Amino acid sequence: MTNFLDYTLNGISTGAVYAAVxxxxxxxxxxxxxxxFAQGAMLxxxxxIASSVISSTGSYVVxxxxxxAAGLLIGALVERVLIRPVEHAPPLNAVIxxxxxxxxxxxxxxxxxxxxxxxxxxxxxxxxxTIGHTQVLFxxxxxxxxxxxxxxxxxxxxxFRATSLGxxxxxxxxxxxxxxxxxxxxxxMFTLGWALxxxxxxxxxVLVAPSTFVGPNNFDPILISGFVAAVLGGLDSPPGAVVGxxxxxxxxxxxxxxxxxxxxxxxxxxxxxxxxxxxxxGLFSTTSERRV
Amino acid sequence: MSAATPPQTDPPAPQGPRAPGRAVGGVLGVxxxxxxxxxxxxxxxxxxxxxxVSESLSPYxxxxxxxGAYLFAALAGLTMLIxxxxxxxxxxxxxxxxxxxxxxxxxxxxxxxxxxxxxxxxAVCCVIGLPVGLAASRLRGPYxxxxxxxxxxxxxxLADKFPNLFGGENGLTINPPVVPSWLGTNFSLxxxxxxxxxxxxxxxxxxxxxxxxxxxxxxxxxxxxxxIAASLCGLRVGRMKTLAFVVSAGCAGLGGGLYAAxxxxxxxxxxxxxxxLSLLTGVVVGGLGSxxxxxxxxxxxxxxPNWTSDLAHSLSxxxxxxxxxxxxxxxxxxIVVILAYPGGIQGGVRAxxxxxxxxxxxx
Numbered sequence: 018m019t020n021f022l023d024y025t026l027n028g029i030s031t032g033a034v035y036a037a038v039x040x041x042x043x044x045x046x047x048x049x050x051x052x053x054f055a056q057g058a059m060l061x062x063x064x065x066i067a068s069s070v071i072s073s074t075g076s077y078v079v080x081x082x083x084x085x086a087a088g089l090l091i092g093a094l095v096e097r098v099l100i101r102p103v104e105h106a107p108p109l110n111a112v113i114x115x116x117x118x119x120x121x122x123x124x125x126x127x128x129x130x131x132x133x134x135x136x137x138x139x140x141x142x143x144x145x146x147t148i149g150h151t152q153v154l155f156x157x158x159x160x161x162x163x164x165x166x167x168x169x170x171x172x173x174x175x176x177f178r179a180t181s182l183g184x185x186x187x188x189x190x191x192x193x194x195x196x197x198x199x200x201x202x203x204x205x206m207f208t209l210g211w212a213l214x215x216x217x218x219x220x221x222x223v224l225v226a227p228s229t230f231v232g233p234n235n236f237d238p239i240l241i242s243g244f245v246a247a248v249l250g251g252l253d254s255p256p257g258a259v260v261g262x263x264x265x266x267x268x269x270x271x272x273x274x275x276x277x278x279x280x281x282x283x284x285x286x287x288x289x290x291x292x293x294x295x296x297x298x299g300l301f302s303t304t305s306e307r308r309v
Numbered sequence: 310m311s312a313a314t315p316p317q318t319d320p321p322a323p324q325g326p327r328a329p330g331r332a333v334g335g336v337l338g339v340x341x342x343x344x345x346x347x348x349x350x351x352x353x354x355x356x357x358x359x360x361x362v363s364e365s366l367s368p369y370x371x372x373x374x375x376x377g378a379y380l381f382a383a384l385a386g387l388t389m390l391i392x393x394x395x396x397x398x399x400x401x402x403x404x405x406x407x408x409x410x411x412x413x414x415x416x417x418x419x420x421x422x423x424x425x426x427x428x429x430x431x432a433v434c435c436v437i438g439l440p441v442g443l444a445a446s447r448l449r450g451p452y453x454x455x456x457x458x459x460x461x462x463x464x465x466x467l468a469d470k471f472p473n474l475f476g477g478e479n480g481l482t483i484n485p486p487v488v489p490s491w492l493g494t495n496f497s498l499x500x501x502x503x504x505x506x507x508x509x510x511x512x513x514x515x516x517x518x519x520x521x522x523x524x525x526x527x528x529x530x531x532x533x534x535x536x537i538a539a540s541l542c543g544l545r546v547g548r549m550k551t552l553a554f555v556v557s558a559g560c561a562g563l564g565g566g567l568y569a570a571x572x573x574x575x576x577x578x579x580x581x582x583x584x585x586l587s588l589l590t591g592v593v594v595g596g597l598g599s600x601x602x603x604x605x606x607x608x609x610x611x612x613x614p615n616w617t618s619d620l621a622h623s624l625s626x627x628x629x630x631x632x633x634x635x636x637x638x639x640x641x642x643x644i645v646v647i648l649a650y651p652g653g654i655q656g657g658v659r660a661x662x663x664x665x666x667x668x669x670x671x672x
Binding site (some may be wrong): 113129244294 | 460469583643
């Protein structure tokens with residue numbers, strides 16, 4: 018029974034990270050109808066930047082701020098330089114460009130920082146809380162992770178629902194030509210969407226890095242899980258991404274706990290295929306139908 | 310909707326009733342009209358060329374030829390899948406792994422000969438490809454890419470889950486194939502491996518050449534271009550796509566089996582996501598959907614690490630840089646080809662050829 022409790026608590030904190038990555042994918046999908054397969058590599062780069070800044074300045078906060086700024090910059094750059102030319106091309110072109118970016122960034126990280134993974138400091142203690150006499154698998158740092166992801170999700174919800182900028186971004190994504198006629202800078206909105214997504218991804222990177230370590234390929238499973246979580250939530254619904262992330266986090270935590278961590282990627286695949294087969298519009302989709 | 314480039318890559322449709330007055334007699338005429346004979350002629354010609362080439366190469370170059378041949382088998386299957394049926398797969402590295410592990414298991418633990426275990430590798434990959442293909446036939450675009458990506462990441466993990474069977478991180482090793490005595494004592498192992506791998510590649514070429522020009526190939530093209538119209542014409546869209554996926558998985562399985570025969574080992578790390586993405590690079594660079602393009606792609610994947618390590622040596626770069634240089638080049642090449650020249654190398658070759666023929670016609 019304590020095992021079950023531990024796996025559940027662990028699932029909630031890993032699920033929060035999946036939710037953050039899923040949010041990043043959903044933001045880009047909403048803006049440009051592209052699944053950003055380079056998201057894992059982009060957050061890997063920003064986390065490396067955070068790690069370097071932390072080890073040279075000694076300040077966790079400065080490192081994270083620099084990483085988030087780098088995320089905004091990388092997201093905007095990638096959209097302007099690489100994605101703009103394929104936005105109206107067949108979807109496979111964007112997929113291949115994103116994978117090219119992924120391959121390049123992974124190699125770049127290997128060139129600069131080497132192949133050996135390095136550790137990453139956590140914001141708070143990773144020793145689990147003690148309830149009575151038993152220590153549970155949930156630490157102050159896990160609380161921090163969950164709170165940050167909730168804050169990010171709420172922030173995005175406020176941005177999209179309550180501000181003029183959010184309305185413009187939604188309009189640009191929903192009907193680009195009409196939005197342009199009404200004076201919205203559609204291209205700028207797309208760039209902003211990518212920048213925000215990379216920012217969210219950078220947050221996910223620094224949150225998960227203490228447990229995965231920082232290495233060129235260490236964030237690949239996170240990307241897969243984030244993608245599955247986003248599809249679970251319908252791929253265009255931010256609240257769906259959060260719920261999908263937590264559900265997937267719980268499912269994978271049980272699989273990892275009871276069957277071993279080697280099966281986690283396969284379990285993610287099974288969840289993905291089941292969702293796409295049974296309810297292709299996702300559990301919380303706002304659109305009634307979509308072609309998968 | 311699903312193909313990256315409108316592939317102008319299909320070979321011309323087989324000629325119908327021969328035009329009157331063009332009495333090309335003999336074998337050539339028959340070969341031109343009959344797909345199987347034409348494909349056989351191409352394959353035999355390619356076989357003769359490969360034989361002459363392998364005879365003149367050093368053992369090291371023969372090993373590279375063998376590497377290129379197993380890669381060609383996998384790339385040709387993948388380019389058929391993407392170009393002809395319009396489905397993308399980022400998971401073909403997993404099929405290579407399945408083929409390599411099948412051959413390694415059968416040869417090392419069951420004592421099978423190489424040829425039947427290669428057949429078994431194809432069968433195993435077709436069996437694995439069936440459920441994956443069934444799932445894939447219902448997905449499109451980014452969903453299919455994501456699902457096959459998850460497949461590529463997930464399957465190699467099985468080697469860790471069952472270390473007794475699959476040898477864990479260290480993988481499985483097999484004894485290299487034995488050179489038959491009738492080839493003489495001076496015949497190198499590498500050349501024999503090149504022959505085995507080239508034979509496999511030629512079989513794949515024969516199957517796919519026929520597929521491209523068969524009724525099935527035309528049906529697949531119809532499905533790729535317009536699913537609704539194709540199903541209105543009575544084509545079973547889902548079945549067509551699944552079949553294409555199974556054939557493609559079988560080709561990759563043969564490629565994987567040949568991998569085990571050439572490199573004599575199968576490890577989980579050899580079949581990482583990086584391999585799947587270099588296969589995609591090879592297909593895109595060669596020209597999506599083009600079988601000749603698969604040759605360019607295989608050559609690129611084999612030769613690029615050599616060139617980059619030479620470059621790294623001559624510039625005396627650090628090992629971190631030189632180890633990652635091939636991947637960096639793959640990434641840049643993928644982006645540049647899609648943004649600037651979606652036809653790939655074969656598209657360029659075709660443009661040059663048509664330029665020359667047009668000039669000949671105009672003069």
